[in-house]
Amino acid sequence: MIKYAFVYIAVLLSSCSYKPYRIIQKRQNKKIDSLKKELSLKFEIPLLDSLQQPIEAQYVPAINFGLRKPNFVIIHHTAQDSVAQTIKTFSLDRTQVSSHYLISASGKIIHLLNNNLRAWHAGVAKWGNISDINSCSIGIELDNNGLTPFTLQQINSLISVLKSLKTAYKIPAANFIGHADIAPQRKTDPSVFFPWKLLSDNGFGLWYDNPDLPPPADFDTENALRRIGYNTSNMAAAIVAFKLHFVKIDVSPTLSDWDKCVLWNLYKKY
Numbered sequence: 295m296i297k298y299a300f301v302y303i304a305v306l307l308s309s310c311s312y313k314p315y316r317i318i319q320k321r322q323n324k325k326i327d328s329l330k331k332e333l334s335l336k337f338e339i340p341l342l343d344s345l346q347q348p349i350e351a352q353y354v355p356a357i358n359f360g361l362r363k364p365n366f367v368i369i370h371h372t373a374q375d376s377v378a379q380t381i382k383t384f385s386l387d388r389t390q391v392s393s394h395y396l397i398s399a400s401g402k403i404i405h406l407l408n409n410n411l412r413a414w415h416a417g418v419a420k421w422g423n424i425s426d427i428n429s430c431s432i433g434i435e436l437d438n439n440g441l442t443p444f445t446l447q448q449i450n451s452l453i454s455v456l457k458s459l460k461t462a463y464k465i466p467a468a469n470f471i472g473h474a475d476i477a478p479q480r481k482t483d484p485s486v487f488f489p490w491k492l493l494s495d496n497g498f499g500l501w502y503d504n505p506d507l508p509p510p511a512d513f514d515t516e517n518a519l520r521r522i523g524y525n526t527s528n529m530a531a532a533i534v535a536f537k538l539h540f541v542k543i544d545v546s547p548t549l550s551d552w553d554k555c556v557l558w559n560l561y562k563k564y
């Protein structure tokens with residue numbers, strides 16, 4: 295009897311603790327169901343010829359397949375005032391934004407979306423030739439308003455999440471980047487307070503070493519930024535994004551001799 299009472303209390307407690315999110319969970323399940331329907335379609339995109347006439351094609355089912363895997367991790371700061379505010383933002387249809395993980399300043403990890411699903415965190419962005427970052431990445435939001443340093447607990451939790459993602463999906467070290475990297479001018483997160491060197495020391499993102507050697511006289515800085523991944527269609531914005539990540543003490547849109555040394559050092563690593 296005591297055993298049954300214990301189970302009853304446990305169920306009651308668990309249902310109480312999840313109650314605030316039960317409605318959101320139902321809405322998420324409904325969206326997943328609609329995706330299942332999409333997966334059952336034989337042809338997702340109609341095949342059309344140059345005259346926009348349907349092209350005949352036969353459907354023969356293949357049986358060897360799996361889910362697409364993320365190959366990048368994009369780190370953000372929320373620029374909001376609290377975890378609760380961010381959760382609310384992610385639960386409103388009209389915001390059209392979400393991420394896979396949210397990490398609080400105290401280090402609490404909140405998983406919001408299955409890693410196999412496409413979160414809407416990158417927006418209009420580009421890295422190298424990839425223009426649909428959401429389709430190949432995991433988005434991680436750090437609860438931070440952009441004006442204060444990140445806490446040690448938060449960074450430790452982030453590193454734990456990154457370790458498991460890197461192992462599970464075999465994500466290359468260079469593919470751990472920030473929102474500002476992929477959306478120069480439009481985004482500045484994570485802020486200059488973000489410890490990219492510490493992350494690189496742990497295997498997430500690249501960092502320069504010994505940038506004492508000056509680049510050759512004909513060093514093409516635009517080409518170097520592009521090789522790292524930056525969209526250089528607006529060169530000034532690309533330089534600011536690069537300096538936000540790798541220089542930090544100065545984020546002006548020009549490259550000093552020191553900045554060029556750092557860029558040259560990194561260029562050789564990519």
Ligand SMILES: [Zn+2]
Pocket residue numbers: 369370371415473481483
């Ligand atoms: Zn962001």
